[in-house]
Every structure is written in structure tokens, then in C-alpha cells.
Amino acid sequence: MRSLGGRARRGYVDLPWGQVHYRHGGDPDAPAVLVLHQSPLSSATYEAVIEPLAERGLRIVAPDTPGFGMSDPTPTTWSIPEYAEAAWAFADAVGLGRVHLLGQHTGAVIAAEAAFQQPERVEGIVLQGLPLYDDAERVQKKTVYAPPYEPAEDGSHVQVIRDRVKGLYPRLDVAETDRQVVEYLQTGPDYATAYRAVFDHVVDTDRLDTFSVLLLHGGDDLVDRMTPQVTAALPHAQLVTIPGGTDFVADEQPEAFADELTRYVLREPAHAGGAR
Numbered sequence: 652m653r654s655l656g657g658r659a660r661r662g663y664v665d666l667p668w669g670q671v672h673y674r675h676g677g678d679p680d681a682p683a684v685l686v687l688h689q690s691p692l693s694s695a696t697y698e699a700v701i702e703p704l705a706e707r708g709l710r711i712v713a714p715d716t717p718g719f720g721m722s723d724p725t726p727t728t729w730s731i732p733e734y735a736e737a738a739w740a741f742a743d744a745v746g747l748g749r750v751h752l753l754g755q756h757t758g759a760v761i762a763a764e765a766a767f768q769q770p771e772r773v774e775g776i777v778l779q780g781l782p783l784y785d786d787a788e789r790v791q792k793k794t795v796y797a798p799p800y801e802p803a804e805d806g807s808h809v810q811v812i813r814d815r816v817k818g819l820y821p822r823l824d825v826a827e828t829d830r831q832v833v834e835y836l837q838t839g840p841d842y843a844t845a846y847r848a849v850f851d852h853v854v855d856t857d858r859l860d861t862f863s864v865l866l867l868h869g870g871d872d873l874v875d876r877m878t879p880q881v882t883a884a885l886p887h888a889q890l891v892t893i894p895g896g897t898d899f900v901a902d903e904q905p906e907a908f909a910d911e912l913t914r915y916v917l918r919e920p921a922h923a924g925g926a927r
Contacts, residue, residue, distance in 0.1 A: 655721070655830060657698035664744040669723025671741050676701040677710035682774070682916050685742055685750045686713035687758030687765075689780075689898070690845035691797075691838045692831060693720025696755070700901040703909035709916055714741050716758070716845065719838055728844060731852040735764035739772075748772065751916050755779035755898070756874060757845045760852060763859050775863040777912060778888075780874030780898065781881050782849060783856070793850040797843035800835075812836065819873065822897060856884035864888035865915045869896020869903070889915070 659674040674694045684704070688696050694713035701711045715722040717729070717737055729737075738761060742750065751774045754762030759778040766773045784792065797815075800808045812835045816828050823831070835842050864885055868875060870892045882890055891911050893900050901908045 655693065655695050655833060657695065659698055659701040662745075664741060666737070666740050666744060668717060668726050668737075671714050671717060671723070671737075671744075672721035673712060673714040673741070673745070674698060674701060675710070675712045675745075677705035678708075679710060679746075681705075681708055681710040683710040683712060683747050683750045684753050684777075684912070684916060685738065685747060686711060687738060687752065687754040687761050688713065688716060688719075689756035689758055690716060691719055691842035692834050695720065695830065695834070696899060697901050700905040700908050700912075703905050704912065707909055707913040709913060712742075712745055712747060714738070716761075718844060720834065721837070724839075725844075729848060731760055731764050731848050732768070734761045734845065734848065735768055738762075738765045739769055742772075749774050751775045751777060753777040753779065753912070755868075756782060757849055760849050760854060763854050764852070766862055767855065767858060770862070773862060775865065775915065776859070777865045777867050777915065778881075779901075780868045780872045781854070781866070781877070782874055783854065783877055783880050783884060784850065789850045793847055796850075797846050799840040799843070802840060808840075809836070820897065820899075823899075827899075827902075860885045860887050865912075866890045867908075867911055867915070868892060869898065869900030870894045871897045872900070873898055891915075 659676050661674050663670045663672050686697050688694055693715045697713045704711045718724040749772050752762040759781045762776055766776055800811045802808050812832050816831045866888050893907050896904055
């Protein structure tokens with residue numbers, strides 16, 4: 652996804668704290684997937700896969716997390732439970748009933764908490780990279796991770812953001828890097844608000860393991876390093892990694908990603924070969 656536009660249908664809903672922007676596709680009566688992106692990016696991460704998923708018989712609804720993308724900011728600093736409550740408020744506003752939750756990184760933590768809040772509405776959970784930090788790593792990351800940038804008249808802060816994006820994701824091309832730089836700028840100098848919410852939150856993995864869970868991510872996803880901890884904590888979860896995919900595997904390999912997500916949502920049998 653190389654811009655904040657795209658071909659997917661888009662809209663806004665009004666909620667108590669402001670407007671929420673979202674992308675969507677598929678038949679309104681099809682099985683619904685509520686997609687929660689990683690921060691500080693937006694639903695543009697999933698633009699390329701919305702149409703392939705709709706063609707496979709799913710309804711996809713992907714909001715921009717409040718404070719990110721083209722959604723209005725939160726009135727105060729929110730916790731993960733508050734982001735999860737907002738996800739359900741959004742789902743109500745667009746008429747979603749029971750859903751599969753798909754969350755990536757920050758969105759995965761929000762998705763888990765959302766499932767705990769309204770388990771009767773959750774058909775299943777897809778976690779695209781679940782960050783399970785120990786206490787020491789949470790403290791360390793909250794202290795030094797993702798420092799704010801200082802806007803400068805000469806525009807040098809844009810290079811600071813660009814260096815961060817390319818440092819995290821060296822395989823991004825120029826257009827993809829530009830889009831992420833715009834997303835950082837749109838969020839503002841303190842783009843780490845949702846990160847800090849994650850660092851302050853501990854996922855109840857024992858409870859999470861009582862849900863139907865698919866672990867689906869690219870083999871080169873930054874959070875893939877945590878796969879041993881995640882699979883140990885969620886022994887009943889199914890694991891599918893897409894070879895060669897990064898954090899943006901839904902954009903890089905939309906057909907493969909759509910195949911695996913659809914197979915899980917529709918509970919189709921797995922085929923031999925390909926992703927594992």
C-alpha cells in the first residue's frame with residue numbers, strides 16, 4: 652500500500668470522542684472480520700487485502716485506531732481496555748454483531764482485550780504478531796522506545812522519522828516509506844501513545860488460550876522473535892507463518908494472506924505445502 656488512498660470503500664462514523672475513519676469491503680451478510688492495525692500506522696496497511704478477502708466471501712471492516720490514521724485523537728491518554736471499548740463502540744456503530752478479530756502488534760493486544768470484554772461476540776481471534784514482553788522489557792521499552800520527534804522549521808524532523816521507519820523496515824520501497832512518514836506526521840510528535848498503553852498492559856494468556864486463536868504473520872515479521880513465547884503461552888493456538896513476509900505481509904502477499912485468513916474464518920481444511 653503506497654498511499655493513504657486506495658480502492659477500498661471508506662467511511663466515517665461519529666463516536667463520543669470524535670470521528671473514526673475506516674475501510675471496508677465484502678457482502679454485509681458475510682462472516683465479518685474486524686481488523687485492528689499496528690500503531691502508529693493506519694488501516695492502509697490492509698488496503699491491498701480487502702478486495703481479495705471480499706472475493707473469498709468475507710466482510711472486512713478496518714478502522715483507523717483513534718488518534719491514528721484519519722481518525723480523531725482521543726480526548727485523554729487511553730489504556731488498552733479503553734482502546735478495546737472503542738473497538739466495540741465502532742463495531743456497534745457500523746452494525747457488526749459477532750466477528751472474528753484480527754489484530755497486529757498493538758492491535759493484537761487490543762484484540763485480546765476486546766475478546767475478554769465481549770466474548771459472546773467473538774467467533775475467533777487472529778493475532779498477527781502478539782508482543783508478549785516480560786516485566787523488564789516493558790519497563791525498558793516504556794523508557795526509551797519511540798521517543799517523540801521535535802518539529803523543526805527546516806523540516807529536519809521528517810528525516811528523523813524517515814530514518815526510524817527505514818531502520819525498522821529496510822525492505823520498504825520509497826513510496827511505502829513515504830506513506831508511513833505521512834502517518835507518523837499525521838499522528839503528531841508523540842506517536843507512541845498506544846505503544847505505552849501496550850507496555851503498561853499484561854495480556855492474560857491463560858484466558859486468551861480459551862478462545863479459538865490463529866497466529867498468522869510473515870516469517871520476517873519483527874515480532875516473529877516472540878513466537879516461541881507466544882506458542883508456549885497459547886498451546887491451543889494454530890500457527891501459520893507466511894515465508895518471506897514482513898510485518899506488511901498482507902500488503903506484500905495479499906493472496907497468500909487472504910487464503911490463510913479465509914481458511915481459518917470459514918474453517919476450511921489446510922492444504923499441503925506453502926505457508927506452515
